[in-house]
Amino acid sequence: MRFACDLGRFGDAPALVTAHETLSYRELDERVEQQASKLGTERGLVLIAGANEIDVVVTYIxxxxxxxxxLMAPGDNSDHLDGLIDAYRPDLVVRNSDGRTAIEKHGRQSKHQLxxxxxLLLSTSGSTGSPKLVRLSHRNVQANAESIAEYLGIRATDRAVTTLPMHYCYGLSVIHSHLLRGATLILTDFSVTDPQFWDLVRTERGTTFAGVPYTFDLLDRxxxxxxxxxxxRYITQAGGKMPQDRVRRYAELGRRRGWDLFVMYGQTEATARMAYLPPELAATHPHTIGRPIPGGSFHLQVVDDAPDGTGELVYSGPNVMLGYxxxxxxxxxxxxxxxxxxxxxxxxRTDDGLYEVVGRLSRFAKAFGLRIDxxxxxxxxxxxxxxxxxxxxxxxxxxxxEDGDVDVVRRTTAQASGLPAAAVRVxxxxxxxxxSTGKPDVRAVSEIAGRPYPSDTVPTTADVKALYAEILHCSHVGDDSTFVSLGGDSLSYVRMSLRLEEMLGRxxxxxxxxxxxxxDQAPRLRRGWRRVETNVLLRALAIVLIVGSHIHLFxxxxxxxxxxGIAGYNFARFHLAAAERTERTRRVLRSVARIAVPSMVWIGAVIALTGxxxxxxxxxxxxxxxxxxxxAEWRYWxxxxxxxxxxAAVAVLSIPLFDRLxxxxxxxxxxxVVGLGLITRYGLIEVDDTPNRILTASVVFWLFALGWAAAQANTVLHxxxxTAAIVATVPGYFFGDTQREVIVVIGLxxxxxxxxxxxxxxxxxxxxxxASASLYIYLTHFQVYLPLxxxxxxxxxxxxxxxxxxxWQAVNFALSLGRRVRSRARHADRSGATEPDMRVSEVG
Structure with a gap:
């Protein structure tokens, strides 16, 4: 490899610089020779734990x-390092020991066929923890270094700051290409968020650095x-696709400040780089990867089900690996x-002769018959x-x-994927x-997304917040938020309680x-059992009893x-906790609307169709x-x-005196209120002398009040x-129907x-x-069961x-659709922009 053998020709020009030491090319060449003698002349596999340090770079060269x-390995991941040692049994291991680089002979040395x-052997992108490696030749490394140095126009006066780890092909390519041209490498492990990093850049007159998309996230911050x-002089970006607006923004910033932005495309399998976008095109073609690097070429191979004009990108060039x-x-x-x-x-391939990556063949998911990129x-x-x-x-x-507006995430994802919002989980x-290279850890993400509940994994606060945001459709859920403070009511309560109980264990x-x-996580029940809140169970049993009794099954x-009674119980739990009367009134009216509007729509439709x-x-x-x-009208009493x-309850409580009480x-x-209700319950004020009296709101509200009191009974005496009020007042209410009275007493x-x-x-x-659908089952069952x-x-x-x-599902869909429309309108008002075009390929 010519660049590794020809370092001395650059003489006293600085080669490697740290905060405490500078090594010229002549000194680097001498140090390399000394270290080469320690490695020995018999060819063997050398594992190097990469670090941006002079001794490590010297040993590598x-x-x-x-x-x-x-075999380059991450120096900051001992588990992965040990896994590679066990898998490949290197002849020598080079790693940091007690602050210095040590060369260790492997204890289980075996002769390799090399x-x-x-x-060079490098881990593939995304294969963290896997023994799968990319095999690169001397020709691969030399050719890619020459190509990168050519299109970047690297000069001997350039001084590149190491922002990426050495074991990552992108970070290693920076070392190769700059040593090839006699440029200076400023070695550091500081993050771009550290003030020391920028102090070093200024002190050592850094002219360039490299970044992955996450690096630019940090730069924005x-x-x-x-x-x-x-x-x-210039910045390079690779390691994943960066948003178009950010590419454009950084390209324009560079134009104003006098530096260039090179957006690049590559894979470890191609040593590092396959394409680059010239700086003059970055602002106008930020969606593309540009053109092939010098010495390389592309062609598109037809892929079944792919959109017209697209295909798998196939690269040819001297930097393509030997294999895996x-x-x-x-x-x-x-x-x-x-x-x-x-x-x-x-x-x-665009009309300008540039290439645009529009998807990843291995990063497709399929749901509801859609193939989603x-x-x-x-x-x-x-x-x-x-x-x-x-x-x-x-x-x-x-x-x-990362922490964001769940409504926006769900809506944008639904539009981009073509899925209904209900099929998007955030x-x-x-x-x-x-x-360690700054790319999203797809495996860890899959573990988060697929975390089963209940499980041995303790849910995080973020998990709980996401669940609240999903079910209550809240744009923001804070650490101090509660179900009540977020506007939860009896209609969302059942689903929330069951999902939360499943997540937390109890x-x-x-x-x-x-x-x-x-x-926090509570002790779990034995496998196969859950704790169901009593009012949820009673709602489910009640609707079954109502429908079955009307059909005469029993x-x-x-x-x-x-x-x-359950309605009064939930009224006290969900609406009385609001700090202000106006907020309470707003929440109650919204809940009433969620009951009244679907009821009026259904009954109105029945009237229109049947009369x-x-x-x-x-x-x-x-x-x-x-x-x-x-x-028949009394069916909906x-x-x-x-x-x-x-x-009536919210109207009374809007009066300051009653609110204080x-x-x-x-x-x-x-x-x-129970006592007040007993006036009409016992007919002290005659409301209705027909059997309809047990169905009349002004009479039955005493049962609502009993549920309200039950929710506020915080002591045994309460x-x-x-209980005494229930047992004393329910008997005799149903004209001698003892069975009905027993059911009501037991339920309350x-x-x-x-x-x-x-x-x-x-x-x-x-x-x-x-329980969740009980209202809607009650509304619709009259039209369903009568003919059958x-x-x-x-x-x-x-x-x-x-x-x-x-x-019930249709109403929820309509509500969700309405929320999305309002959210989209609010967003358009704020941004003055329209939604971006979204696409999805359909298969099957």
Whole structure:
């Protein structure tokens, strides 16, 4: 390798510089000769733990000069280093020991069959922890160094600062190409976020440095555009695709400041570089990788299902590797590729003769019949300023993203992928896992995305925040957020409680008012069991009893009146915690709308199609303007009662006096409301003398108040008081229907005394769905079961449940769509920009 053997010709020009030492090319050449004698003349495999230090660089060049194949390994990853030693059994190991570079003979030395052309072994991009290596020849390394030096125009006066690790092909190529031209290498392990790094750049008059996309993330954070770097001549970028706007921005910044930006494309399999974008084209063609490097060429190979005009990018050139090594037996192999590399990237050739990578063949996911380009989705997110890595799940796309706006992430991902937003799962992390070279660690990302719950892995605060953001559709969830403070209500409560219980192992007491940061993992139940909150289980059982009794499969009445108590219970838990009356009113009205609007839409549609009900029912006014006696309109009494009662409650609590009373006497205030309700319950004020009285809001609101009191019963004495009120007042209400009275008493007492119950895991999921969809099942089942009840009662029952669940999903979809439209409108108002074009290829 000529550049390793011809260093002395540059004389006293500085070769290697650190904060404490400078080595000229003549001194470097002498040190290399001394180190070469220590390595010996018998050709053997030398493993070098890479570090940006003079002794390590000297040893590396010495090995190349004497013909020893070098296996470069990360010096900062002992596990990977030990794994490579075990896998390849090197003859010599060079690593830092007690502050100095030591050469160790391997204890289990074995004679390797080493091909004469073999010069360098590097880990492939993304193969961290794997023994798979790229085999490079002396010709590969020399040719790529010459090509890079040519298109960058490297001069002997250039002084390159090492921003990348030496074991990474990009970082190593900086060393090769600058030593080739007699330029200076400023060796440092400081990060670009360290002030010492920039002090060193200024002191040593650095003219260039290299960066991966993550490097530019860091540069943005430190305000790079404000730094005074008078000697800077050019910056190079590779190691992954950088967002177009950032490429354009840095290219324009360089033009103003007098330096160039070279965007480059490469793979370890091509020694380092295959293409570069000339600086004068960076601002106008930031989406491309540019043109092939000197001595190389591209062609596109047809790929099935690929968009027209695209194909797999195939590179030919003298820098293409000999092949891969899976173990020591492969070190004796020669060239298996004949200078042609299938990159695995999907690309197209532009009209300007430049190449654009549009996807990665191995980075596609498939969900709902769509073949999704993960890299394209990540690029779309990057255009929003989001740092993310995507991976496929089971009929879902998982986005692991550094702390951001979940709504924006989900919406952008859905648009870029063509998936519905419900099929996008967002995992918030404080920092995206990365390899030592700064690239996203795809394996670690997959572990985060695929983390099963429950598991032995303790969920992080970011996991919990992502779950809250997903279910409550919040743009921001803070560490101090709670379910209640984020506007959670009874309609989102069931899904949230089940998902959170699945994540944490068991729900803490008062989880709905507990801060996100305090939702620690609780002890788990035995495998196959969950704890289901009592009100969730009661909602599921109640709707089953209601539907089954109406179909005459059995006759167990009372479920709807239990649901009234649950409504009061949830009103107290979710709405009374709001700090301000106006905020409470807003939340309650929103919850009422989520009940009333779907009900009015369904009933209105039924009236339009069948004419079964009066128009007053569509506006939930049957209890006020409907007929006196029993009629079909009374089927929806429960919905009307809930709407009337909740509106009346929030109206009363909007009065400052009552607001103060409920805050000071959180338990006794609802008990007073119970007493008030008993006036109409016992007919002291006659409201209705027909059987409809047990369905009238002004009469049944005492059950709502009992549920409210149950939620505020924080002591045993309080629970006894509520229980006594239940047992004393429910009997006799249902005109002697003892069975119904027993059902209501048992249901309300369970609310008082049991916060949750153990339940089989599979059945808990069923219960969660039934509870979440209970309102919608109640709304729709009348139209489903009536035509089938007499001849096919069980079919009527099953279809009643299914149709209600489908309507529930349709309402949720409509709500989600509305949120996306509003979010898009807000974003357009803020940015004045339209959405970028998104694309996805469909297969199958």
């Amino acid at each position: 010495a090995a190349l000069r004497t013909g020893h194949p070098v 091909h004469p052309d073999l010069a 430190i305000g790079f555009d404000q730094l005074d770097l008078p000697e800077l 090594a899976e173990g020591p037996d492969d070190l004796g192999l020669g060239d298996t590729l004949d200078g042609e590399l299938h990159t695995g990237d999907l690309a197209r 993960l890299q394209y989705v990540e690029s779309a997110l990057a255009q929003r300023g989001l740092t993310a890595c995507c991976t496929g799940g089971i009929d879902e796309l998982v986005v692991v993203v 995992c918030l992390v404080d920092q995206l896992p990365r390899t 729900l803490p007491e008062s989880w709905h008012t507990t801060r996100v940061r305090d939702l 006759s167990v009445l009372g479920g709807a009146h239990v649901l009234l 079964d009900y009066r128009i007053t029912s569509a506006f939930l006014l049957n209890g006020i303007l409907g007929p006196d006696g029993w009629s 429960f919905v009307e009662a809930i709407v009337y009662i909740v509106l 409920v805050r000071r006497h959180s338990f006794w205030f609802p008990m007073g 629970r006894v008081w509520v 007492c369970m609310l008082v005394w049991l916060s949750s119950v153990p339940f089989p895991a599979l059945l808990s999921r069923v219960a969660g769905v039934l 009840r007499d001849d096919h009662p069980w079919l009527a029952f099953a279809l009643s449940i299914i149709v209600g669940i489908l309507y």
